[in-house]
Amino acid sequence: MSLKSKLIKLTEDVKRASQSVAELSSNQKKQVLARIASRLKNESRKIIRANDKDLRTAQQMKLSDAMMDRLMLNAGRINHMAEAVVQVAKLKDPVGEVLRSWKRPNGLQISKVTVPLGVILIIYESRPNVTSECASLCFKSGNAVLLRGGREAFYSNQAIVDVYQTIFHRHHIPKSAVSLVPVLDREAIDELLKLDELINLVIPRGGEALIRRVAEHARMPVIKHYKGICHVYVDRDADLKMALKIAYNAKVQRAGVCNAMETLLVHQAVAKKFLPLYGEMLKKAGCEIRGDQNTRKILSGIKAATEQDWKTEYLDRILSIRVVKNLEQALEHIQTYGSAHTDSIVTNNKSTAEKFISKVDSSSVMVNASTRFSDGNEYGFGAEIGISTDKVHARGPMGLEGLISYKYVVRGNGQIRS
Amino acid sequence: MSLKSKLIKLTEDVKRASQSVAELSSNQKKQVLARIASRLKNESRKIIRANDKDLRTAQQMKLSDAMMDRLMLNAGRINHMAEAVVQVAKLKDPVGEVLRSWKRPNGLQISKVTVPLGVILIIYESRPNVTSECASLCFKSGNAVLLRGGREAFYSNQAIVDVYQTIFHRHHIPKSAVSLVPVLDREAIDELLKLDELINLVIPRGGEALIRRVAEHARMPVIKHYKGICHVYVDRDADLKMALKIAYNAKVQRAGVCNAMETLLVHQAVAKKFLPLYGEMLKKAGCEIRGDQNTRKILSGIKAATEQDWKTEYLDRILSIRVVKNLEQALEHIQTYGSAHTDSIVTNNKSTAEKFISKVDSSSVMVNASTRFSDGNEYGFGAEIGISTDKVHARGPMGLEGLISYKYVVRGNGQIRS
Numbered sequence: 001m002s003l004k005s006k007l008i009k010l011t012e013d014v015k016r017a018s019q020s021v022a023e024l025s026s027n028q029k030k031q032v033l034a035r036i037a038s039r040l041k042n043e044s045r046k047i048i049r050a051n052d053k054d055l056r057t058a059q060q061m062k063l064s065d066a067m068m069d070r071l072m073l074n075a076g077r078i079n080h081m082a083e084a085v086v087q088v089a090k091l092k093d094p095v096g097e098v099l100r101s102w103k104r105p106n107g108l109q110i111s112k113v114t115v116p117l118g119v120i121l122i123i124y125e126s127r128p129n130v131t132s133e134c135a136s137l138c139f140k141s142g143n144a145v146l147l148r149g150g151r152e153a154f155y156s157n158q159a160i161v162d163v164y165q166t167i168f169h170r171h172h173i174p175k176s177a178v179s180l181v182p183v184l185d186r187e188a189i190d191e192l193l194k195l196d197e198l199i200n201l202v203i204p205r206g207g208e209a210l211i212r213r214v215a216e217h218a219r220m221p222v223i224k225h226y227k228g229i230c231h232v233y234v235d236r237d238a239d240l241k242m243a244l245k246i247a248y249n250a251k252v253q254r255a256g257v258c259n260a261m262e263t264l265l266v267h268q269a270v271a272k273k274f275l276p277l278y279g280e281m282l283k284k285a286g287c288e289i290r291g292d293q294n295t296r297k298i299l300s301g302i303k304a305a306t307e308q309d310w311k312t313e314y315l316d317r318i319l320s321i322r323v324v325k326n327l328e329q330a331l332e333h334i335q336t337y338g339s340a341h342t343d344s345i346v347t348n349n350k351s352t353a354e355k356f357i358s359k360v361d362s363s364s365v366m367v368n369a370s371t372r373f374s375d376g377n378e379y380g381f382g383a384e385i386g387i388s389t390d391k392v393h394a395r396g397p398m399g400l401e402g403l404i405s406y407k408y409v410v411r412g413n414g415q416i417r418s
Numbered sequence: 419m420s421l422k423s424k425l426i427k428l429t430e431d432v433k434r435a436s437q438s439v440a441e442l443s444s445n446q447k448k449q450v451l452a453r454i455a456s457r458l459k460n461e462s463r464k465i466i467r468a469n470d471k472d473l474r475t476a477q478q479m480k481l482s483d484a485m486m487d488r489l490m491l492n493a494g495r496i497n498h499m500a501e502a503v504v505q506v507a508k509l510k511d512p513v514g515e516v517l518r519s520w521k522r523p524n525g526l527q528i529s530k531v532t533v534p535l536g537v538i539l540i541i542y543e544s545r546p547n548v549t550s551e552c553a554s555l556c557f558k559s560g561n562a563v564l565l566r567g568g569r570e571a572f573y574s575n576q577a578i579v580d581v582y583q584t585i586f587h588r589h590h591i592p593k594s595a596v597s598l599v600p601v602l603d604r605e606a607i608d609e610l611l612k613l614d615e616l617i618n619l620v621i622p623r624g625g626e627a628l629i630r631r632v633a634e635h636a637r638m639p640v641i642k643h644y645k646g647i648c649h650v651y652v653d654r655d656a657d658l659k660m661a662l663k664i665a666y667n668a669k670v671q672r673a674g675v676c677n678a679m680e681t682l683l684v685h686q687a688v689a690k691k692f693l694p695l696y697g698e699m700l701k702k703a704g705c706e707i708r709g710d711q712n713t714r715k716i717l718s719g720i721k722a723a724t725e726q727d728w729k730t731e732y733l734d735r736i737l738s739i740r741v742v743k744n745l746e747q748a749l750e751h752i753q754t755y756g757s758a759h760t761d762s763i764v765t766n767n768k769s770t771a772e773k774f775i776s777k778v779d780s781s782s783v784m785v786n787a788s789t790r791f792s793d794g795n796e797y798g799f800g801a802e803i804g805i806s807t808d809k810v811h812a813r814g815p816m817g818l819e820g821l822i823s824y825k826y827v828v829r830g831n832g833q834i835r836s
Contacts, residue, residue: 019753023776102798108787110797115779117809196633200809215614221639221810242832249834344828357827358441361533369526369830378835379826380522391535391618391823392639393811405809408797409775410762412787414660416667417796 003183007191010179011146011198014119017174018144022116024173026093029140033089035167040082040132043163044075050159051128058152070126071153081129081160084383088136091382094400095142109411114404116142118200121192123148123214125206128156135164135178137385141403146199148181148189189214196220201403203386223398225389227313228258228341230371233330233356235347236267240274242368243346247278249370250344252285256315258387259342259374263310263320265330268294271323275299287317294323310337327352331359338362340389342374363389363396421601425609428597429564429616432537435592436562440534442591444511447558451507453585458500458550461581462493468577469546476570488544489571499547499578502801506554509800512818513560527829532822534560536618539610541566541632543624546574552621553582553596555803559821564617566599566607607632614638619821621804641816643807645731646676646759648789651748651774653765654685658692660786661764665696667788668762670703674733676805677760677792681728681738683748686712689741693717705735712741728755745770749777756780758807760792781807781814 001009024032040047051073058071073081094114101111120143122134131149138145149157157180165175181188193202196219203223204214211224232250234243250261266274271294279299282289289295290305299321309320310333324330334343344366345356353367364374374397376384381399388394394402419427442450458465469491476489491499512532519529538561540552549567556563567575575598583593599606611620614637621641622632629642650668652661668679684692689712697717700707707713708723717739727738728751742748752761762784763774771785782792792815794802799817806812812820 019779022779104796104798108791108796115809118779215637219633221808239832245832245834253835353829361437361440361536362825364826364828366828367830368832369828370834372835373526373828373830373833374826378522378526379528380520390639391533395823396826405813407780408782408792408814410782410784410787410791411771412785412791414657414663414786415791416663416788417671417790 003187004191006183007181007188008195008198010181011119011192011195013174013176014144014146014179015198017176018116018118020174021139021144021177022095022118022142024142028171029093029142030089032167032171032173033085033136033140035170036136036164037082037085037089039163039167040078040085040160043159044078047078047156047159047163048073048075050155053155054153061152063152067126067152071128071156073128073156077129081132084129084133085136088140088383091140091400093140094404099406106415107413108415111409112406113409114406117403117405119144119146119198120403121146121148121199121202123189123202123204123206123210125150125210126153128153128160130205131157131160133383134385135161137383137400138403139164139177141400143403144177144179146179146181146192148192151184154184190217193218193220205386221393223386223388223390223394223402225258225339225341225387227339228260229262229311229313229337229339230259230341230374231263231265231334231338231343232261232371233265233324233334233343233345234267234270234274235327235345235349235352236269237349237352238267238270238346239348240270240277243274244278244281246344246346246368246370248281248285250372251282251319252287252317253370253372255287255317257372258313259371260315261319261371262313263322263333263337265322265324265333266295267327267330268323268325271295272298275321282319285317287319290318290320292322295321298323313339327355331356334360334362341387342366342371344369344371363387421605422609424601425599425606426613426616428599429537429610429613431592431594432562432564432597433616435594436534436536438592439557439562439595440513440536440560442560446589447511447560448507450585450589450591451503451554451558453588454554454582455500455503455507457581457585458496458503458578461577462496465496465574465577465581466491466493468573471573472571479570481570485544485570489546489574491546491574495547499550502547502551503554506558506801509558509818511558512822517824524833525831526833529827530824531827532824535821535823537562537564537616538821539564539566539617539620541607541620541622541624541628543568543628544571546571546578548623549575549578551801552803553579555801555818556821557582557595559818561821562595562597564597564599564610566610569602572602608635611636611638623804639811641804641806641808641812641820643676643757643759643805645757646678647680647729647731647755647757648677648759648792649681649683649752649756649761650679650789651683651742651752651761651763652685652688652692653745653763653767653770654687655767655770656685656688656764657766658688658695661692662696662699664762664764664786664788666699666703668790669700669737670705670735671788671790673705673735675790676731677789678733679737679789680730680732681740681751681755683740683742683751684713685748686741686743689713690716693739700737703735705737708736708738710740713739716741731757745773749774752778752780759805760784760789762787762789781805
């Protein structure tokens, strides 16, 4: 069988499974997820053995320590994975909700009712716990999922998917409801991205290059964010103590993630007071600063920030700083260089805050809070399947709501159109 | 300037304009639309002159009578166009609505607030009133729009866009908020479809070939429906008088539209009683019937329906009919051959109706009503910008709601993440 036919057959199975999953009751889904959580714990030795196999290959491939750590599973991490499934089981079922219902003058009763999307393809890398996260969220929302994880986590992912499929089998749910793509070459991704009649949505999670490739080739909708160039703007009316705390947290608490700050903008009226204190804090944290001319007048011995710096997502302990004349210049900077992910203002001036909120067209706009809060769990969604900087369908941190669609149900008693 | 740079410049202007339009108040938008409606009426002679120019070219191109009729504008039709703008002006502003608002345990106040999408590209054919419909809906929802109408309506479209731009100018709104693509070759479309950093959404309205081309080449989200293969299923528990009325209306009231019925499914228990009466009605209406074997046993002298018929959107007075054994076979038929647009059951059996509603995964599922009701105006949306058989973002008839996105606004008092 050719690669193409193999993938079509696989995806057709997932599509068929999606029809069964869509019809499960809230209770059934809850029970099944609870059983999966227990089995993940019970099978942890088996999962760890599979993970060992991946780790050995990774060692031979000379993966970095950070990558090895992301890949590694132990009893504690598997326990955590199982606990996350318990949490997903407890979430409100997003399917079958009547969003709106109204009666037309001709007597037609129309309701807008939530339904699952169908088949979701998720393309991701390294961390094997993403496998269980995505599988549980897709199942909870009545969807079937096709998982294409990284080569380096192949056996770990398979062991986790096995747990899901075993429990599905016991509950007479088609195993294909959670399926792993067994072929890992890029060609396989390209073929899958053509199957827009079988796959309803693709979520690529990974580096920018992967995401751009997917967006370019996919014929079905894609939910994505290329990068997070998040800003904190310290306004002239900021509480500077608060600003220090927020700007430090946004950069240093975890630098390698998309909601970390990459550029700090400081109003010129407070720069002389704020920057020396802040510079000291970052220095202690081992964080490199690159600044514009005015920043460098205040902080000596730092590198100059170039045009390229404003456009860069460092994902590291590096920060670019610019002193701005006023709110307008800060807004212009964010509009020009931002990635519409998350931007925050620190100010005690209400009207300035409202102006910032209305003018900044990012998926999350914050006042007096760290950009690091831009996250499905922090927003209280109970889970996060991805984050979107697109504006269509889902925007920002995306929980179960992003995995559903709706249909119109029209009930009549013989109405015809005249 | 190359075609590419020309189109980029044009689209950048539209993007800039979108930022101004996004900030207009509800009242401003309402007033501006009211002025546009008056001016459309006042300028009707000018619009008709431009339309004459298009009609003359169309005559030379030997367009069909139906196409000529679609293209033609007269005082009555322009009046109707203006009235539609008045109606759009009266719709509720979809921007700035707080969809949800909640407080997190750490005190963060989060709101999900509607915002415009930004720049919408609409690619359409022939009817010049689509120009005003789309322009008014995009403006009302705070978006800027790039219109790429058909070659045959170029001067008419330009005259209509002129009215919008003149009023915008008087109200200090950038003219580019409603822009016409001045280059009509296909190459221009291909170039525009690459501009995913400037255009937020594409809506192709036209034939299936055009829509498929757009879906394949667009790097930004596309809202579309390829075709409408709508079914009516006459159940064994149907009120046959009602079934006759609905099945007749769904096919004959207007055959050339996407929500007209293309295939009728009839339960075997009622086929012998129903089909002769129905066949008679269709014959009188000059409608051709193609049937499966069982249908042909009841209706003599009709053509056999082939596999191809079940997959065909006739858009004409042709109907395929199949006699089915039971509800399950009807559902299977719809799942196999339907286009997930609109499907209707005629039955008095509540449990059969509910089963049909839950199993049919179409954008509109109806009980005892004509498929012809699947329409933004009939659903009470006040307007329809398009119809979607996709499941992502918008599904089914799409009004102003389909033209908006949202952002998360997070208000804190110094929260940082630990």
